[in-house]
Amino acid sequence: MINRIDISGVRNIDQLSFCPGEQINLLHGINGSGKSSILEAIYLLAAGKSFRSTKIAPLIQNGRKECSIFAKLDDSLAVGLLKGRNQKPLLKLQGERQPNWLEVARLIPVQVIDSNTFRLLEGSPKDRRKFLDWGVFHVEPSFVSHWRNSRKCIAHRNLLLKSGRPDMSQLRAWNIELCKEAALVDRARERYFTDFLPIFNDVLCKIGAIGDISITYRRGWDNELDLAEVLERSLSIDVKYGSTQNGPHRADIVVKSGGISAVDVLSRGQQKILVSILKLAQGAFQSKTESRRCIFLIDDLPSELDKNNRANICRFLQGLGNQIFMTCVDRESLENSWESTALVAQFHVEHGKISI
Numbered sequence: 045m046i047n048r049i050d051i052s053g054v055r056n057i058d059q060l061s062f063c064p065g066e067q068i069n070l071l072h073g074i075n076g077s078g079k080s081s082i083l084e085a086i087y088l089l090a091a092g093k094s095f096r097s098t099k100i101a102p103l104i105q106n107g108r109k110e111c112s113i114f115a116k117l118d119d120s121l122a123v124g125l126l127k128g129r130n131q132k133p134l135l136k137l138q139g140e141r142q143p144n145w146l147e148v149a150r151l152i153p154v155q156v157i158d159s160n161t162f163r164l165l166e167g168s169p170k171d172r173r174k175f176l177d178w179g180v181f182h183v184e185p186s187f188v189s190h191w192r193n194s195r196k197c198i199a200h201r202n203l204l205l206k207s208g209r210p211d212m213s214q215l216r217a218w219n220i221e222l223c224k225e226a227a228l229v230d231r232a233r234e235r236y237f238t239d240f241l242p243i244f245n246d247v248l249c250k251i252g253a254i255g256d257i258s259i260t261y262r263r264g265w266d267n268e269l270d271l272a273e274v275l276e277r278s279l280s281i282d283v284k285y286g287s288t289q290n291g292p293h294r295a296d297i298v299v300k301s302g303g304i305s306a307v308d309v310l311s312r313g314q315q316k317i318l319v320s321i322l323k324l325a326q327g328a329f330q331s332k333t334e335s336r337r338c339i340f341l342i343d344d345l346p347s348e349l350d351k352n353n354r355a356n357i358c359r360f361l362q363g364l365g366n367q368i369f370m371t372c373v374d375r376e377s378l379e380n381s382w383e384s385t386a387l388v389a390q391f392h393v394e395h396g397k398i399s400i
């Protein structure tokens with residue numbers, strides 16, 4: 045949980061500090077006031093990237109050389125980030141410089157629900173793999189190294205394949221390594237998905253009203269065959285494309301509604317409910333299994349949702365008890381959505397400043 049946050053030089057936020065509540069934090073204000081930028085700053089600190097743009101530089105306020113974000117967590121841990129233009133980010137945990145985001149990402153698990161979350165349904169398998177791997181990362185500490193090793197093997201393999209006439213002994217050596225790492229990545233994903241599924245179905249029942257939804261994990265190669273055999277069989281295709289066509293880098297989650305690809309049949313609003321359910325279920329699962337509970341950043345919840353569905357999601361969120369940062373233009377749009385407003389801290393955002 046975040047107890048205090050200081051943001052400086054992020055988009056239209058000059059300097060802003062506030063102490064969020066332990067449950068729902070509702071940030072309201074007109075378009076362009078800086079609500080999403082607050083969520084973006086929290087995400088940048090927790091995950092090292094933006095959920096709105098691929099580069100961090102556009103986040104730095106025009107005319108400023110750098111931005112900084114600082115957060116105090118509930119157990120007094122302090123995390124700070126300084127990012128200068130054209131400079132590598134400087135991330136510190138308890139004053140100690142961090143070589144990467146691994147530790148901070150584990151300490152501040154964040155789930156974002158915003159207009160890009162639709163990519164979970166309409167985007168490429170990569171988006172769904174990212175979603176799946178976020179969950180596995182948080183419950184299986186060894187996953188990252190196997191995932192990295194498998195990617196390294198694939199990169200080496202692809203280099204050989206691109207030559208058109210790969211050295212077969214080198215290729216076989218990479219195949220052996222890849223098969224070993226791929227099996228570990230697949231098993232971790234499979235285990236995670238098996239445990240995630242009942243949680244997803246439970247959240248679907250609670251928020252639902254979108255019909256018969258099914259989700260299935262695909263590991264990235266034929267279910268009936270060993271990867272070693274698949275790699276042997278697909279050698280000529282791999283050479284033709286100059287890249288590895290089967291493996292854990294091709295894993296996916298198939299989402300269907302009534303047996304048909306969900307993105308082809310659900311309305312935009314229904315899709316928003318479904319992607320929200322996937323994200324909420326994943327955060328709920330993470331919070332159930334790990335000591336550090338996931339923080340939700342929910343950008344513009346009311347858009348594309350009717351009153352009933354807004355209320356279903358808001359009540360579910362309150363029941364979850366996690367810390368949530370949520371934005372909306374008019375707070376009235378969520379007025380009757382809460383079970384109780386006692387634990388809803390409201391903040392007004394205006395010109396990059398925040399007030400109660």
Ligand SMILES: Nc1ncnc2c1ncn2[C@@H]1O[C@H](COP(=O)(O)OP(=O)(O)O)[C@@H](O)[C@H]1O
Pocket residue numbers: 054055056057073074075076077078079080081082102103104105106
């Ligand atoms: N690098 C930047 N420097 C200064 N202002 C910026 C920068 N990037 C975006 N902005 C401005 O910041 C404002 C806040 O945007 P945003 O947080 O998306 O608003 P909201 O979510 O409240 O609608 C916008 O008016 C936008 O034009």
Ligand SMILES: [Mg+2]
Pocket residue numbers: 076079080081343344371
């Ligand atoms: Mg916004």
